[in-house]
Amino acid sequence: MTNTASFKQIWQLSLFSFIVAAISGFLYRYGMLYSLPEWLHFANIRHAHSHLMFFNWICAPIMVWMAASITGCTSEKLIRKFTTCLYSMLFLGFLSFPLFLVYGYHSVAIGPANLPLAAIVSGLVMLNWYWFARLYYSNRKGAPSTLSMSFFDGALLALIISSLGAWGVSVFQFTNVDSPLTASAMTHFFLTVFTEGWAVLGILGIIWSQIQDKESLITITPGWLWIPILFGSMMVFPFSLTQTMITPLMLSAAKTGLVLIVLSLSLNVWLLIKSKELNGFLWKSVIALLILKILLQSLAILPVDIWPGEHGLRVLYLHMLLLGFVSITLFESFHPSRNWFAKVLFTTSVFLVVISLINISGYWPARFIIPNIYFWIMIIAILPIIPATHIWISDLLN
Numbered sequence: 001m002t003n004t005a006s007f008k009q010i011w012q013l014s015l016f017s018f019i020v021a022a023i024s025g026f027l028y029r030y031g032m033l034y035s036l037p038e039w040l041h042f043a044n045i046r047h048a049h050s051h052l053m054f055f056n057w058i059c060a061p062i063m064v065w066m067a068a069s070i071t072g073c074t075s076e077k078l079i080r081k082f083t084t085c086l087y088s089m090l091f092l093g094f095l096s097f098p099l100f101l102v103y104g105y106h107s108v109a110i111g112p113a114n115l116p117l118a119a120i121v122s123g124l125v126m127l128n129w130y131w132f133a134r135l136y137y138s139n140r141k142g143a144p145s146t147l148s149m150s151f152f153d154g155a156l157l158a159l160i161i162s163s164l165g166a167w168g169v170s171v172f173q174f175t176n177v178d179s180p181l182t183a184s185a186m187t188h189f190f191l192t193v194f195t196e197g198w199a200v201l202g203i204l205g206i207i208w209s210q211i212q213d214k215e216s217l218i219t220i221t222p223g224w225l226w227i228p229i230l231f232g233s234m235m236v237f238p239f240s241l242t243q244t245m246i247t248p249l250m251l252s253a254a255k256t257g258l259v260l261i262v263l264s265l266s267l268n269v270w271l272l273i274k275s276k277e278l279n280g281f282l283w284k285s286v287i288a289l290l291i292l293k294i295l296l297q298s299l300a301i302l303p304v305d306i307w308p309g310e311h312g313l314r315v316l317y318l319h320m321l322l323l324g325f326v327s328i329t330l331f332e333s334f335h336p337s338r339n340w341f342a343k344v345l346f347t348t349s350v351f352l353v354v355i356s357l358i359n360i361s362g363y364w365p366a367r368f369i370i371p372n373i374y375f376w377i378m379i380i381a382i383l384p385i386i387p388a389t390h391i392w393i394s395d396l397l398n
């Protein structure tokens with residue numbers, strides 16, 4: 001069993017980031033109904049929220065699990081190297097939050113220079129990812145060749161590849177090329193490889209590492225469980241673009257990517273269920289959300305009139321995946337056999353968030369939309385924060 005005890009404070013800071021970022025998500029919903037201070041803009045709240053969630057809530061716990069998988073509890077020196085790297089990443093993640101909240105991507109006058117501070121800090125976070133990757137790959141040799149380690153190797157590769165999209169956007173700004181498609185494609189390449197590659201493979205790696213002894217169940221070549229997801233994650237970004245922007249070739253590539261993801265994820269689900277290791281309400285919810293993800297992505301392969309890049313559907317899908325599948329797995333993995341009631345409340349509240357977002361997905365019949373839906377969405381947005389704060393405080397006191 002992976003022992004993450006040496007990284008306890010990293011996990012606590014990461015959980016604190018979740019709470020801060022989730023409060024900013026609530027603030028966004030509040031601002032849709034009531035007035036916010038004039039300096040606070042919706043786009044900036046969204047940037048602050050999503051970057052803190054991505055940098056500190058998704059990255060840090062997955063990296064902790066990866067580091068713990070190769071350091072075990074043996075090498076103090078190696079643990080120190082990893083913790084220094086992760087503290088630095090968390091610090092930069094926290095720093096990005098007020099900068100995005102106040103300035104967004106805009107430049108700020110500092111003396112004679114105009115600097116896009118939030119973008120600069122985000123660049124430093126990505127350099128920090130490379131620092132982690134260097135530590136991981138250079139100490140990876142001694143670790144056992146398990147299925148979860150293959151998932152972690154693939155996940156980290158996806159993280160590095162995704163970052164190329166983000167650098168591409170920065171470099172592109174300084175060229176004379178006027179192509180909204182290229183700029184948008186690079187941004188969405190980053191976001192999609194990050195979520196579908198890094199986050200999904202990293203979380204599956206965490207899940208598989210907890211049922212390592214059942215690996216004998218895997219009667220197929222293990223590569224089928226993660227390689228198609230890695231390649232697929234790099235092909236599906238056109239679905240996040242405006243439908244009219246993309247060429248038939250891009251659409252075919254995106255659909256092929258989705259087929260790869262759907263097939264490989266289905267194999268994972270089948271073997272996870274067959275292992276009979278993921279029991280209880282929380283793990284069953286994780287599997288249910290994974291099946292829901294597969295179903296939604298299968299719909300996008302079929303010739304039906306659904307476009308995943310449309311705002312409402314995109315927000316629904318991202319929260320089902322990241323607040324649902326990813327976050328519930330993190331709570332259950334970092335707190336096994338503790339805080340059971342709070343974790344059940346968290347999971348229940350996530351389902352309420354998902355149901356509330358279905359109402360504003362743009363695909364829900366108007367006559368079935370709950371009256372005062374934006375008020376209820378605002379109230380429901382607070383719910384996951386309450387058990388998460390309870391778990392954070394109980395962890396601090398432990």
Ligand code: HEM
Nearest residue numbers: 022025026028029046050053054314315322323381384385
């Ligand atoms: C209680 C928890 C959460 C609340 C209340 C919340 C709320 C929100 C809100 C209000 C938005 C803006 C929606 C819009 O533009 O219409 C948003 C966007 C976003 N959230 Fe969350 N969120 C939560 C959890 C998470 C988590 C856990 C993640 C990722 C780990 C996440 C990632 C994102 C991303 C990436 C966007 C930008 C979506 C886009 O514009 O494409 N959120 N969230």
